[in-house]
Each structure stands twice: as C-alpha cells, then as structure tokens.
Amino acid sequence: MSETMKQYIEEAEKALLHTYNRYQIVLDKGDGVYLYDLDGKKYLDFVSGIAVFALGYNNKEYNDALKAQIDKLLHTSNYYYNVPAIEAAKKIKEASGMDRVFFTNSGAEAVEGALKAARKYHYNKTGKADGEIIAMNHSFHGRTFGALSVTGNPHYREAFEPMIGNVKFADINDYDSVEACVTDKTCAIILETVQGEGGIFPATEEFLTKVRKLCDEKDILLILDEIQCGMGRTGYMYAWQKFGIKPDIMTTAKALGCGVPVGAFLMTEKVGANSLVAGDHGTTYGGNPFACAAVGKVLDLFKQDNIIENVKVVAPYLEKRLDELKDEYDFIIDRRGAGLMQGLVFNRPVSEIINKALEKGLILINAGAEIIRFVPPLIITKENVDDMIDILRSCLESV
Numbered sequence: 001m002s003e004t005m006k007q008y009i010e011e012a013e014k015a016l017l018h019t020y021n022r023y024q025i026v027l028d029k030g031d032g033v034y035l036y037d038l039d040g041k042k043y044l045d046f047v048s049g050i051a052v053f054a055l056g057y058n059n060k061e062y063n064d065a066l067k068a069q070i071d072k073l074l075h076t077s078n079y080y081y082n083v084p085a086i087e088a089a090k091k092i093k094e095a096s097g098m099d100r101v102f103f104t105n106s107g108a109e110a111v112e113g114a115l116k117a118a119r120k121y122h123y124n125k126t127g128k129a130d131g132e133i134i135a136m137n138h139s140f141h142g143r144t145f146g147a148l149s150v151t152g153n154p155h156y157r158e159a160f161e162p163m164i165g166n167v168k169f170a171d172i173n174d175y176d177s178v179e180a181c182v183t184d185k186t187c188a189i190i191l192e193t194v195q196g197e198g199g200i201f202p203a204t205e206e207f208l209t210k211v212r213k214l215c216d217e218k219d220i221l222l223i224l225d226e227i228q229c230g231m232g233r234t235g236y237m238y239a240w241q242k243f244g245i246k247p248d249i250m251t252t253a254k255a256l257g258c259g260v261p262v263g264a265f266l267m268t269e270k271v272g273a274n275s276l277v278a279g280d281h282g283t284t285y286g287g288n289p290f291a292c293a294a295v296g297k298v299l300d301l302f303k304q305d306n307i308i309e310n311v312k313v314v315a316p317y318l319e320k321r322l323d324e325l326k327d328e329y330d331f332i333i334d335r336r337g338a339g340l341m342q343g344l345v346f347n348r349p350v351s352e353i354i355n356k357a358l359e360k361g362l363i364l365i366n367a368g369a370e371i372i373r374f375v376p377p378l379i380i381t382k383e384n385v386d387d388m389i390d391i392l393r394s395c396l397e398s399v
C-alpha cells in the first residue's frame with residue numbers, strides 16, 4: 001500500500017465515526033464493473049456499493065444526464081412542482097404498477113414513510129392510534145428508529161430500546177408464525193421479498209400468496225421492502241412481480257438512483273386515498289430535481305440497455321458456477337438467492353476469504369458472518385462471473 005493511501009486511512013480513522021470496520025482500501029474511481037483504488041489497483045466488483053450501481057460505474061449517458069441537471073436546477077422545495085420529479089414518478093409508477101409515489105433520500109426513510117402510511121390508514125379506519133405491525137426475524141429495514149423497530153435482529157436494536165412499539169416478529173416462509181401474530185389491531189405486515197442483510201432468504205411463492213390472502217381478508221396492508229432485491233436484481237423490476245401478487249405499499253432505494261442517494265415508498269390508490277395527507281409527512285431534499293433526474297435516467301437506461309434481460313441470462317450462469325463451488329468444497333453448505341442476489345453459505349466465518357479476495361482484486365461482501373453475498377452490477381457478463389469464480393476458488397484453496 002502506498003504512503004498516500006495509508007495516510008488517508010489514518011486520517012479517516014481520526015475523523016469519521018467508527019461505525020464500520022472498513023476494508024483497508026481507499027476507492028478512487030470506477031468504470032463498468034471495475035473499481036480502482038488510490039494506488040491504481042483494479043478490482044472486479046461483485047458488491048456494487050451494496051446493490052446500488054446496477055448500471056455499472058461511469059455510465060456516460062447517466063453521467064451526462066446528471067451534469068445537465070446540475071447546470072439547470074439542483075433543488076427546489078416540495079412546495080413547488082419540478083419536471084424531473086414528475087417524470088420520475090410517472091416512470092416508477094409504470095415500472096412498479098403502483099399508483100402513488102413519495103420520494104425520500106434513503107432506504108430507511110422510505111421504510112419510515114411506509115410505516116407511517118400504514119399507521120395512518122389504521123387510524124383513519126378505526127379512529128385509534130394503536131396499529132400493530134408484523135415484521136420478520138432476520139429482516140433488515142434500516143437504522144432509523146422506525147425502520148430499526150421492524151428489523152429482526154435483536155443485536156441491532158438492543159442498545160436503542162425502546163423501539164416504536166406494537167411490533168411483533170414472525171418467521172419468513174412460516175405462514176403459521178405470521179397468522180399467530182395477527183390481532184384485530186394488526187395494520188401491516190412488512191417483509192423483504194428477498195431478505196438481504198439477514199442472510200439472503202427469498203420468500204416463497206406459497207408464503208407470499210398466503211400472506212397476501214390473509215391481508216385481503218383482514219384489511220391488513222402488505223408492505224414489501226424491495227430496497228435491495230428490487231430494481232431488476234432478481235430478473236424482475238420488482239421481485240414480487242414474479243409471483244402474481246401485489247403489495248399495498250412498497251419501498252425502493254439502493255439501485256433506484258444508481259449512486260445518487262434517493263429512495264421512495266409507493267402505494268396503491270386505496271392506501272393513497274386513505275392515509276397520508278398534506279401536513280402528515282414531508283422532506284426537504286426528497287425527490288429534488290437532481291435526485292429525480294437520476295431516477296428518470298436510470299429507469300430509461302434499464303429499458304434501453306435491456307438490463308433485466310441481461311440478469312435473466314447471467315443469473316442462471318452465476319447460480320450454476322456457485323453450485324459447482326458448493327459441490328467442490330465441503331465447508332460450503334448452501335447456495336441461495338434470486339437472480340443476481342446470491343448467497344454462498346459457509347460453515348465458518350467468511351471474513352478471511354473476503355479479505356483474501358480483496359488482495360487478489362475481487363470485491364465481495366458478507367451477509368451475516370458465514371455468508372458471502374453476491375450483488376454485482378446488473379451489467380455483468382458470464383466472463384465476469386468466470387473471472388470472479390477463478391479468484392474466489394484461489395482464495396478457497398487455502399481455507
């Protein structure tokens with residue numbers, strides 16, 4: 001490592017709050033599926049900023065759209081209309097089939113909004129502010145208080161109690177555990193269509209169908225968190241679109257802006273007409289012209305560059321190559337996921353393997369201590385998969 005890079009890392013550790021155990025590299029620039037550190041070392045990136053940079057780095061059309069918007073108008077208040085937000089809202093409605101959009105600055109904020117909409121719906125319906133929410137164990141919805149309150153990892157919540165309250169936890173793909181939590185106060189069930197941080201657990205069609213039916217029968221709102229698994233990652237624009245069901249509220253972020261911080265929560269007309277109204281919710285930056293120029297361009301490029309078609313071609317190949325590794329090494333015990341959101345499950349911690357891969361120019365990340373997560377840019381090719389597997393295998397040989 002160069003002196004310059006070492007110095008920057010030292011400065012970072014003096015100035016930044018230490019809420020991450022960071023890998024010892026300073027990233028400098030990106031191009032396509034590759035990242036470069038300050039020393040010019042090249043890395044094949046199978047993380048994409050955690051499922052963010054779907055279109056790859058340094059996409060010219062995307063960059064040009066942002067530059068043009070910078071020269072025009074960066075920000076206005078939500079008290080006024082702006083064209084990029086209107087265009088982005090139309091496009092995301094079309095991509096999702098939802099009816100109403102609220103833009104946020106992050107995923108956690110999208111979850112906050114979704115929870116508020118559900119509580120308000122319940123309040124309007126019953127006249128009582130006592131709505132209960134059912135969330136899943138092993139879920140991850142973000143670090144703010146509302147989102148943390150529905151995050152099924154007690155370790156993340158413990159020091160920050162009390163949470164928002166009236167939240168119960170069930171198990172994904174265990175319908176009975178969900179049903180057992182339902183009372184006449186239940187106003188929403190929130191889950192990730194494919195659990196991400198908690199270990200890459202896809203919800204099954206059977207489970208989702210039953211939960212949807214339960215929600216219909218009891219007028220409970222189904223909130224699907226598509227922040228990580230959405231935006232084409234599973235081979236569908238939104239992962240739930242594979243299953244012939246539809247949420248009442250959904251959240252999206254991460255790849256929505258492909259690098260510009262933006263998220264959104266969306267709802268059906270039924271929820272829109274019976275929940276949040278003027279004065280109930282707001283944001284200064286959310287949906288500003290700059291962020292929405294990014295969203296609009298991202299959604300255009302998904303179509304133009306056949307991003308989802310590429311996922312459909314490359315994902316089965318990634319699955320096949322990962323399955324080969326699983327069969328080859330007895331310390332790899334499972335491979336699970338959907339599309340280009342895959343987890344390789346080990347019977348031991350994976351941090352050493354990830355560090356070794358980094359040394360060899362491959363960026364990987366974990367999802368829990370014993371799972372390597374693969375969430376590459378959606379533009380990767382089979383050759384990129386082969387390169388990744390070659391490096392990973394060389395790291396596994398010494399395990």
Ligand SMILES: *Cc1c(COP(=O)(O)O)cnc(C)c1O
Nearest residue numbers: 106107108140141142196227228
């Ligand atoms: C990352 C993530 C969030 C939180 O998004 P932030 O932008 O980090 O606040 C919420 N839900 C899921 C499923 C996520 O993967």
